[in-house]
Amino acid sequence: MSYENFSYYYDSLMDPAFYNDYIDFINKHAKFQSVLELGCGTGEVAIRLAKQNKSVVATDLSDDMLYVAKEKAMAENAEVNFKRVDMTNFESNQQADLVLCLCDSLNYILDENDVKKVLMNAYQALKMNGTFIFDVDSLYKCNVILNDYHEESHDDDFDFCWDVKSDGAGSIEHHVVIIDRENDDCVDEIHHQKTLPVHVYGEMLKEAGFSYTVFSDFDSYKEECERLIFVCKKEM
Template identity: 60%
Template sequence: MSYENFAYYYDSLMEPQFYDDYHAFIYKHCQFNEVLELGCGTGEIAIRLSKDGKHVFASDLSLDMLEVAKQKAMAENVNLILQRVDMSDFSTSHQVDLVLCLCDSINYLLNPEDVLKTFQNVYSSLKDNGTFIFDIDSLYKMNVILKNYHEDEEDEEFSFHWHVETLEDGYVHHHLRIEDKIENEIVDENHFQKTYTVSQYVYWLNEIGFIDIKYYSDFEEYHEDCERIIFVCRKG
């Protein structure tokens, strides 16, 4: 499921430092001029890369996310090429140096076939020796941190409710509800995410043809008890 009205509140729940850290991580692990971002969300990374002079193609399944990204790019005087794309069913007109799929977007693919299709699409979209960077929520996060998780906040302007139901190993249901008391608007959405073991993702990447597969925990050396696992690999 893609984000709908929640897209307009997404940035208020994210820390800018997270995007700054990701921006630095990308440059540490690859050299590139042209980049395709899948699941670009509100465009935070795409806008940063475009400001660096990179040629950025930014895509998302959610039209609302793309609208937010468009408005932000215009405000920043950045020329982003934005398009609605289903990552499990796309092709590109030419190959790029780098493909990004960040912020647990891969976890919205709920069956192995769609994960494999996405990896194959990415492989086809990359130049030889091109780089693919993506991240996933870890099994530790899904099974331990998010197990029956509840977050409820309220002030004079907003009320925010986030409840997580564990469906099975590595598979969760998020229920998000926001009441905007200023705009008199209620956002109520359900999202489902699924994750797998690191070895399973590595197996799939190898099957497609990716090489030099490395993975990190939240920008640092890998350890099992982490929330986010970032993969960096190259087209063989």
């Protein structure tokens, strides 16, 4: 399920420092001028890169996410080319130095064959010696940290409730409820995600033609982490 009304509240629930960590990580591990982002969401990473004078094409499947991203880019005078794209089924007319798929966007691809398609599409969209950086939630996060997870907050104008169910095998269901009394709005959405073992992603990457290194939470790899980040190279 793609984001709908939740898109308009997404940024208010995220820590801006999180995106700064991404930018630092990207600049450390890739040399690039042109960027293609898959699953750009509200455009936080794309806008930051555009303001570093990078040439950015940012894509998402959700019309609502793209609307928010475009509005933000205009407000910040950031030049980003936004497009609606299904990352499992696209062809790029112009290859990029860097392809990104961040903020667990790939976890919304539930079928393993479709995950393979995304990795192969990313390979085709890259210039030779280009870099593909993507992240996924770890099995540890999905099976342990998020198992029966509950979070809520309340104030005079706004109620937020987030519940997560895990099947113990990498699949999770998010239930998000937002009651916005100030704007007379209510959001009630369910989202499904799935993650795979590290070695399965590795096998898919090798099949697609990539060499890769795995990191955890912007640092060295460890099994008990929240986020796995793959830095992949398209080489001869």
